[in-house]
Amino acid sequence: MGEEAKPSGWDAIDQELSKIYGEQEPKHYGTLISYSLGGQDPLDGISAYKSETPVPHWHFVTYGFSELYEKESEDDECSGFGFELTLRLTRNDDEEEPPAWALNLLQNMGRYVFNSGNVFKPGDYLDANGPICLGEDTLLTALAFTLDPELPPLDTPNGQVEFIQMVGITRDELEAMQTWNTLGLLREGVAQIPGYVTDLSRDSLLQVPAIMEAVEQGMEQEGSNTGFLYVDQLAWEPGKKGWFSKRPDTVKLGAKQAEIVGKLLRGRILKGKSLVLAGQEIRIVFEPGEQPGCSAEDDEISIALNEAAVAELSQSLVPKAGAIELTALPGLAIQIVQTHIKDQEGNVVETIG
Known part of the structure; x- marks a missing residue:
């Protein structure tokens, strides 16, 4: 022994x-x-x-x-x-x-x-x-x-x-x-x-x-000290750029966290800091930039925002299901999807959005 x-x-x-x-x-x-x-x-x-x-x-x-x-x-x-x-x-x-x-x-x-x-x-x-x-x-x-x-x-x-x-x-x-x-x-x-x-x-x-x-x-x-936020419901759908069928790149985000993401963007980007949203399969990095735009590489999406884009985004991000197309960032849409809050047994106790 x-x-x-x-x-x-x-x-x-x-x-x-x-x-x-x-x-x-x-x-x-x-x-x-x-x-x-x-x-x-x-x-x-x-x-x-x-x-x-x-x-x-x-x-x-x-x-x-x-x-x-x-x-x-x-x-x-x-x-x-x-x-x-x-x-x-x-x-x-x-x-x-x-x-x-x-x-x-x-x-x-x-x-x-x-x-x-x-x-x-x-x-x-x-x-x-x-x-x-x-x-x-x-x-x-x-x-x-x-x-x-x-x-x-x-x-x-x-x-x-x-x-x-x-x-x-x-x-x-x-x-x-x-x-x-x-x-x-x-x-x-x-x-x-x-x-x-x-x-x-x-x-x-x-x-x-x-x-x-x-x-x-x-x-x-x-500004905000939160540079990284884990988001349960986060997805990315690349758009279509064809002659006959156009569809913007789309960020899908759960209604529960939509509003806080809008507030964080104000508290980070407007102070010259980035914000990382991490989902189960994708990371979206919002960064300050003179010229708004986005680029996708594997499972990481980079989105540059200027003040106008931040203002529009933070107003649009509300806990209500629906799609938002952004004038300050053409070619990018945000889709808010319903969030179902479940108890420990897996029963839905609250639906947001």
Whole structure:
């Protein structure tokens, strides 16, 4: 029998948490069958601590995005994916067990990262397409990611680990983060969301006039920080240039994301920055250019836009199915197609457009 692997990465995380919580024994939820052996849950475990500051809440910390046992990856500076997730969730006085939906949410994040290879960084956001807690009457339908305010980056025997905190956000906050920037909005809202503790019952930060004003100023002065947007419904149909049958090149875009793409084009192109839309089979790169035009190469389309083209496009991109031909960019059409929002069972719960 080989010697059992020492949990050196795990121990390093525990030691960091003991600096905050002392002797407190967290509620710990381990995984019965490891993911590598065909289990459902990719994370080895999740701990939930009771925290009293700045408000009573559960402080969840994951174990499994970083290398918890021996070093396996070739990158010496980074442990595994280089982070663990945390989540802070409001807690009632009489609550002795953390809610199961929060554990499921963190395991779902694990599935997303392990299956896609996409990692989370401070400043990222993710649309949950519905309440982050299913069946709960909450406005929080998306997540933002920032550094955990109490857990600094940690050097472990397997490399560095950052603690990245998920924060539940509303649909209009998500849009403000897309059209300006995530960390800017969180910074402006920290008085309303102390410690970035997720509170399912809260209203949108944009109800506060000073925060709304800061977002509008940020968009105006800095433009958007979002240079890359993943779009579920994105397709390209080359046109026809024949004598008898002419058809423009067509970008097909889902109604759900049409409006935000229009706003992002204003916040990027007008500030001299490009915007990449990435679909499952195609990438469309919008770039600032004196002369509007487009060129296609394999699975990447480049579209140059001047101010007139941006103005026309951002007005035309509304969540309503239909085709739009652009006067500022002859030969290019945009077709908005309906978006069907589905629940976890695959049933359509909302149709947009």
